[in-house]
Amino acid sequence: MALPTQLLFFLPLLLQHPTRADTCSDCFTQSRAAYYPNSDKTGTETGACEYGSFGATLNDGDVSASSSLYRNGVGCGACYQVRCTDAKYCSNDGVMIIITDAGVSGNTEFILSQHAFARMGQNADLGASLLSLGALGIEYRRCVRCTDAKYCSNDGVMIIITDAGVSGNTKFILSQHAFARMGQNADLGASLLSLGAVGIEYRRCVCRY
CATH class of the missing domain: 2.40.40.10 (RlpA-like domain)
Structure with missing residues (x-):
């Protein structure tokens, strides 16, 4: 059976504006x-x-x-x-x-x-x-690269859109698990959760899962 194409997004944190070539997405x-x-x-x-x-x-x-x-x-x-x-x-x-x-x-x-x-x-x-x-x-x-070495990993997190929702001016409402995975490690992931909402950059991926 053919697998359906899902909407996949890669979400790293955007906590400061990129200023160097090595942050180029x-x-x-x-x-x-x-x-x-x-x-x-x-x-x-x-x-x-x-x-x-x-x-x-x-x-x-x-x-x-x-x-x-x-x-x-x-x-x-x-x-x-x-x-x-x-x-x-x-x-x-x-x-x-x-x-x-x-x-x-x-x-x-x-x-x-x-x-x-x-x-x-x-x-x-x-x-x-x-x-x-x-x-x-x-x-x-x-898909993209993270830009703030203090908090975020280079890999970010890959997510699949499963629901509709709005929270303030946010584009995505992630599960806690996905939100924390944007951090470099478990401790920084926990720190991200304490912030509640953060800036991100995202890009659609076209791989078929």
Whole structure:
């Protein structure tokens, strides 16, 4: 059965106005990517995130393993935009992937499914050409980045819209669990809860869960 596309938002705290380039929500990180050799249309059912068969078809099979971004399981389910950097082959949009596994392949940051790797191409033929390269330079970004190092984590929190509601001039009314997870750690998350309402920045993600 096909999974419905949900409305997903990534919410980090915006407690001060960004003034440095390293707080840029549109900035990409340079790295490299390879792909699973046995993952034509799907990801892996045996990933470290333990999603099982669901992990193989999650996000239409556009999934990835990563070493540093797996973060001992904390990074499972995170959504990233990944695009290759060779204008001869690569599209500007790249592909949106979800972390479902941990893995290392040379000096690559991502080990994509073949399906995701090929989708970085401008078209099907150029996607096939990318597969023949095996590994290539890429750049990636999370939906947005947090801007206040005192309180907030770089990862923020991924949420799904489940209800309608209004509270003052807020855009979102989060569960306490999600609200606290925007902090760098449990203590700072508890401090956020004591504030009651905070400034945030958000961006819609298009991964399919």
